[in-house]
Amino acid sequence: MARKSWLWGGVALVLGLALGWGLAGPVAVFGQNPVLPGVARSLQPSLSPSPVSDAKLKVFAQALALIEEQYAESKTTKDLVYGAIQGTLGTLDPHSAFMTPEEFRELQIETKGQFSGIGIEIALKDRVLTVVSPIEGTPAYQAGMKPGDQILKINGNPTKNTTLMEAVKMIRGPKGSKVTITINREGFQQPKDIVITREIIPIRSVKARILDDGIGYVRVTHFQDKTENDLQGYLKKMKQRLVPFKGLILDLRNDPGGLLEQAVRVSDEFLKSGLIVYTEGRNRNQNMRFFARAGQEDKVTNVPMVVIINEGSASASEIVAGALKDQKRALIVGVKSFGKGSVQTIIPLEDGSALRLTTALYFTPSGVTINEKGINPDVVVADKPLAADKSLQKLRDELLSQHMRGEGLTDKPWNQPITPEELDKDPQLKKAVELLRNWPPKNLAQQP
């Protein structure tokens, strides 16, 4: 599982919570044209001249034959080839990877922004499969599942010793089909069976709150198909609710990225015109420039804006922060971002597996590469320092229980104003609010 979270920052969002090392999994995705994964055309190898000499391939074939003949146990050629492809990708940058068919399907679900299931976030708490939260309005929510419920069985199968991935697989299924979940809850005399009909569940990547003096707060957790749409929804509601709309905070902390196209659309939402990002690859068809659409009335282009980033903001998050910074549209608050300025194309292979391959680098409008550099904030505000004695596991557990009690900033309804106590717990957010309350910032306004 440890390894998985390195590669799959985003999946953890659906399954539970991602922290720390989980951030290395950003996926800015586009194909030959800036579209979805799965659309990238895969050329037929047989149509093009061989890039690799026959002599080298012969060495590979010899090795394969030796293993089949001499290795202590028999291995399928498929397993060996999967190992080989993994090894090939291992010689590339850390963002290129091989995905098994299962991993590829999970990525598609993640980027599509929806799946068919019952609508719960689950995690292993003290090794017991536990509901983190039922998503509002989903079948699980309506069936009365509650945060902290322990899932003992799924369709009669005990969940002891199952991995999170396996459990997720068992709970999900075609729309309209039924799943029986056996849960235990504090106060129950004995475990209860709940039968739930699966439905299409949207994955929300945008959450929001407001402050009572006309400031809006939007948090983007990752960039998937529905991100811009969800963002627009909140912005529309804020425009009606916040009169005057005095300021907007865009929180991109711990957002590992996602679809490049969505990063462009989210940036466009706040820009009147001009360049957002451009990419350069080894092949000319990877060189692209993305501009904001001019003349769109309903965009939020004049409201003072602060973007919060941290070392967990990567890829698509850095595109948005970079564009808004270079165009002087927003002040950037927080700490330097991750620094992942490369674009990965998802290349499906014929057996359902896929490659995630770095095919281009992207640059902010001022021509700066983000790769290994990151976006520097205009106003540096450190995260709350980590208590020295806390292990990653402890930290994760604490966050989890906080989330289960509904105490996270975005666990409350969007129109419930953020309280001063909540601000005190989050120094970066507090600074962002202060800046917007005293807009324009004097010292920074003259910055080149």
Next chain:
Amino acid sequence: MILAALGLAAYFLLPAWAAPPASNYDSLRLYTEALFEVSHKYVWPKEEEDLIYGSLRGMMNSLDPDSSFLTAKEYQDYLLGPPRPSAEAGVDLIVKDGLLTAASVIDGGAAARAGLKPGDHIIKINGQMVRNLTTQEATRRSQGAPNTAVKLQVIRNGEVKPLDLTITLEPLGLSTVTTGYLDNAVAYIRIRYFNNETPGELDSALNNIKQHKPPVKGIILDLRNNARGSMEEAVRSASLFLGNQQILTAKGRSTKTEQSFTGKDRDLIFKTLPPMVVLVDQGTARAAEIIAAALRDQGRATLLGVKTLGLCGLTKAFPLEDGSALMMTVAQCYSPKGDKIPGKGLEPEVPGQKPQAGTEPEKAPAQVKSPEQDPWVQQAKDVLTSGKPKPAPQTGPAS
């Protein structure tokens, strides 16, 4: 075209492939497809040799932690014989979950004193990322002249940030075996690691124990955090306890290669072996695993601790036509009762006490304390003196 080339190559090299099954053919096509995509579309051009060698490395690493790919240079080094470094870090490395990992860290060695712990994942050596490094190559980099400084960056389970350690290489020291007595009644033998001298050292240690007055009530053999040693060293050592009984079977692909190893009667030291407890943990592998399994299966010892690593086999080098080579496991260890050790490990009959709350669970004490302060040693002593020293009924490895 690549397809044809590969198919053809396979055809000539291995007659058994004269008619490869369709699924093999599909898998090979998948490989060439992936290779094509990478060499055409990756943002920075790559040398074809890098890609193919990466494939070979990945394929070998997917087999087991002892199998690996050697470049031509690494193979030449291997042919020169096992390195006889004047100094080393004292760590046994494997690839686990794709990461270079310390399987065991030898007591009193340079790495142990610098703070390296078994299970630590090594991500940098002297500032260089260790991606794609073979264990052979990594081991070579952890050896050298005495007083050479080697910098490691490691990730430790439960720690938020990577740790930086500086190891000053030094010789491992002379003896691999130490002996002591608890309450003048129970003998305690610690084997730090196995080398060619170990069977001899163990021989004298056991002879001393035999002459101890009053006679010992039992022997504790501590094989925790011990992943270094050959099959031969294991057989010679186990023979001291077991005489002419069977120690292990090594099985490969065909039954023809099956080989059974039995000790020698003249090696036997105790006519009646005192009751024994063998301490094992997740750093117990190879020679140590063979001995633990043999003593258990022959009804001579109770295993106490946590499940062992499960890494025990015979490897052999196979040169490839461009001078590189495959290091491959050709046979795996089976205990006398027929339990397979690689990939499974040994499940102790007596679970070692969990450490006190506040420390990581299921982790054996990595730093070897004095036996009197070591909770598992005390637990073993209790087993030996409680009047129920007989091994618990065999339950077999947990599944």
